[in-house]
Amino acid sequence: MKISLNWLKDYVNINQSPEEISKLLTDTGLEVEGLENFEQVKGGLKGLVIGEVLTCTKHPNADKLSVTTVDIGGDNPSPIVCGAPNVAQGQKVVVATVGATLYPEGHESFKIKKAKIRGEVSEGMICAEDEIGLGKSHDGIMVLDTDLPNGTPAAKYFNLTDDIVIEIGLTPNRADAASHIGVARDLKAALNTAVLWPKVDDFKIDNTDNTIEVIVENTEACPRYSGITISGVQVEESPSWLKQRLEAIGITPINNVVDATNFVLHEIGQPLHAFDADEVKGKKVIVKTLPQETTFTTLDEKERKLLSTDLMICNGESEGMCIAGVFGGTKSGVKDSTRNVFLESAYFSPDYVRKTAQHHQLKTDASFRYERGTDPEITVYALKRAATLIKELAGGSISSEIIDLYPEKIKNFEVPVKFKNIDRLIGKHIEKDRVFEVLNLLDIKIQKESDESFIASVPPYRVDVQREADVIEEILRIYGFNNVELPEFVKSDYLADFPAKDRNKTQKSITELLVSNGFYEVMTNSLTKPSYAEQAADLDEKHSVVILNKLSEDLGVMRQSMLYSGLEVALHNINRRQTNLRLFEFGKTYSIKEGDYIENNRLAIYMTGHIENENWINKTRKVAFHDLSHIVNLVVSRLLSKELKNDVTHDFPFDYGLKMLLTDKELVKMGKVNAALTKKTGLKQEIFYADIDWDLLLKKTNNNIVYEEVSKFPEVRRDLSLVIDKKVNFEEIRKIAQNNGQRFLRSINVFDVYEGENIDKDKKAYAISFILQDKEKTLTDKVIDKTMTKLMSSFESDLGAIIRK
Incomplete structure (x- = not known):
């Protein structure tokens, strides 16, 4: 919204500078986004003066030009060559002096220079109205009727005044300030002055001849x-x-x-x-x-x-x-x-x-x-x-x-306000007289005053002030945010409770994450075969919850694990030629221990087949353990910012896998499902399975956003090739690197693994990249070399690694 400062001064007495007015308005909630000079005529007629033509003769070398001398208020008259047909001795004219810039109507601007025109010196230009932006006529020069002395700025003759335009970023709730009077009302309250409304006393009805x-x-x-x-x-x-x-x-x-x-x-x-x-x-x-x-x-x-x-x-x-x-x-x-x-x-x-x-x-x-x-x-x-x-x-x-x-008058908003809430929300005690003074300056009347409270009668044009907090905000913005001192210990208050974590919204978020990564959600029966618990080493038949009125033997117990119902889904799809599967399920497991029934919420993830369908660009490959691990880490990192402890496992039902521990509690177990088990269930291809304790994950979920400033200094990459024992896993390498990389190591990654004829059969080679960065300055070669030397020494001493060079 634009406000003219000259116009604003018609309604409120202000002597402050535009910058001071801007600060006042911003402090009261009308944020000033900028100040702009406005010129009624582009250029403001700067360098243009009133002159008088003293002499006018025909140009000796051009029939359509005249040579004039013009008094522009200097010590000597200025010679000016003019092409207008109506120029004559004795005229009062507008002269653009040397150095002035003109902005002709519909043409590019140009600067007046001292020149020779057909051999005659010209020090200025006698102007037509279109040449200075005052009109469109170009029939001849402007001839003025004025007694103003020669050399008077032309802007004074034409009564041109520059203006300052205030650009206000008006918020949607402040409709009351969408006018010059509206802005003047806020200045009135801030400066404790008056608003001068235009008078309509001279309004009168002349007749009633045209009534509608x-x-x-x-x-x-x-x-x-x-x-x-x-x-x-x-x-x-x-x-x-x-x-x-x-x-x-x-x-x-x-x-x-x-x-x-x-x-x-x-x-x-x-x-x-x-x-x-x-x-x-x-x-x-x-x-x-x-x-x-x-x-x-x-x-x-x-x-x-x-x-x-x-x-x-x-x-x-x-x-x-x-x-x-x-x-x-x-x-x-x-x-x-x-x-x-x-x-x-x-x-x-x-x-x-x-x-x-x-x-x-x-x-x-x-x-x-x-x-x-x-x-x-x-x-x-x-x-x-x-x-x-x-x-x-x-x-x-x-x-x-x-x-x-106006059949039904719109009433004022009546808002009950308690003094204790004014102090509580503002964070400072404001005397009652000052509170009432501010509200009266804002045209808010006080009713039913008592020692504890009062009723604020708010005029209907203040549509944004209908609650107690709104009235208190009005008091504060005029009293001044800057006048509320910060206490030694800062505290905050709020008007509404923070909602608890919503399990359904969290589950929906993870569902969207998995679906966006190509997974399909399945829903299976919580009833399953008793034979699974009888045959599987990871289940205990004694802990099965048996159904008393079972529909069939295949649905005789409640499931202790999500795995077996998932394997049935995989088998059903594979038998129908859908061999590349990415599935997940939110479900429950059930057991009975020492007479107590236990029910747990789980998230199960299954992957089998190829990582993607065959296509002409990329060769496909079979799903690997790390594909599953990547998805599990996406899920966990979405809800947890804590680092988990990883332990390798070969326990049933996995041939190999990994356990992720959170404060010594098992959060995730995942791996390649035991080959004998998949064969027994009828599956003829490898399947990878992850079981996530959903209750534990939600319990430990934090809403804190962990972030750090992006460094402005460059990263440096260094690569190493390590020959190590096959029993050494990457987690050991990562921990050693973190302990010895000082504060410069940002990340570590394996980008190649080799096992073959060129190294011992009990060895493997890892190609590892290290990303180094200093957040405070650019790393020097000396620091980089020192860090890498320390890392290599640690790998050699702690792991018996051979550094391939």
Whole structure:
């Protein structure tokens, strides 16, 4: 939102600099995003002065040029060659002096230089109005009628004044500040001064010869409607002062009637609409909704299909003239031929306007304010202000009584406020008198005052102040955030409880993670075969929960493990030629121990077949243990930031695998399923399985975000090839590297493993990369070499490794 500083000064007495005003407004909640100089004429006529032509003779070497001497207020007259046909001795003219830059209408700018034109010296330029941006005429130079002394700046003659435009990042809740008066109200409160509202004392009704009847059928959508007619107007270009006001804030002037309504809109925040009164059929205005799909052509000449909830301003024949509070129509708007005007000033429901503007994708200055909430109490004031202004600019007479339909007055918001809550939320005790002073400066009245509390009566234009916390915020923003001292120990307070962890949302998050990595969710029966517990070494038949009224022997017990129902699903799919499987299941396991029934939530993950389907770019390969490990780590790291302890396992039901421990509790067990077990269940291909204790994982889940600043210093990579015993695993290498890499080791990775003829049969070779980085400075070769030497020495002494060079 743009605010003109010159315009703002009409309503509030401010002597502070633009920068000081910006700080004041930002402190009160109207954040100033920037200050911009506005020039009514580009360049501000800098370097242009009033001059007098002392002599004028024909150029000796050009028929269409004249040689003049011009008094521009210096010690000596300036010689200027001029090509205008109307230049003559004795004229007062506008002169662009040497060094001035001109911005001609429709052309590129250029700088005035001392020159020779056909052999004659020229020190300046006598200007036409289009050459300095004051008009479009190029018939000849401008001849002035003035007694101002020669050398007077041209900007003074043309009464040009620079302006400062304040760009405010208006938040959606502050509709009350969407005008110059609205901003002035905040400055009034901050500076403890007064707002000077424009006077409408000279408003008077000249006659009642052109009365138009108004009927409001939908009072929910239009609680208040005010209107008046002005007859005998002359629609023409607006005066320069009005155009300057509007252009400063980015509004394009149209004509004196429409500009007057726009001026009042940005002055006090009340949208208005001017109709051509002669186009109001039946001399009747009806505020109503029209049937669904009714067509209406708006001012942008687009035909729109209306919703049944779109509030319309209609004529006596129920034809739409304007979408209420949003956009006018083509037929009823003010034109050059308009002589009689019906002026509307209304309060429309924000809900109706918001829905209509959103549906038709129409965002106007009026809808911007209506959909956030305007002031229902100023419709008549705005009407008087605009009608008086139109009469002053376009002539005519006010030709009807003020129509004001306001069946049910909109009441102030009454908000109970406790003094203890003011102190609690602000964090500082503010004296009662100061609290009341601030609220009164904000037009908030005090009612039912007691030692503990009071009622704040908030005017309806403050739609953002309807709760106790809102009133306290108003007190604080005027009292000043910077006036609340920080205590020795900082604490915080809040108005709402923090929600507990939602198990369902967490499960949905992990489901989306797995699905995005190509997994399918399965759901299996919790009832299973008793024979699994009889045959499997990892299950105990004594702990099975037996079903008393079993449907069949195959569904006789509750499952102790997720594995076997998953193997049945894999077998079912493989027998139907779906051999590449990625499956997961959230389920429960059941057991009975010492008479107690135990129920656990688990997450099971299964992988078998090839890592991807065959394609012409990449050769496919069989699923490996590390494919499963990668997925498990994705799941765990999504919910935990703690480092887990890893232990290799060969326990049933795995041929080989890994256990992940969290504070000595088994969180995950995963690996390649025992070959004898898969064969017994009918599977003829390897399957990898992970079992995650979902209850334990959720219990230890933390919501803390762990992050660190990205270093601005480069990383360095170094590679080593180690020949080590086959029994040494990567975890041992990683721990040694972390212990000896000092603070420079960021990551370690195996990128190749070799076992074969060129090394002993009980040995293997690891190719390992090390990423080094210093967060405070760039690593030097000396530091890098020292770190790598220490790592190699540790690998040789602790693991008996041979460093291949």
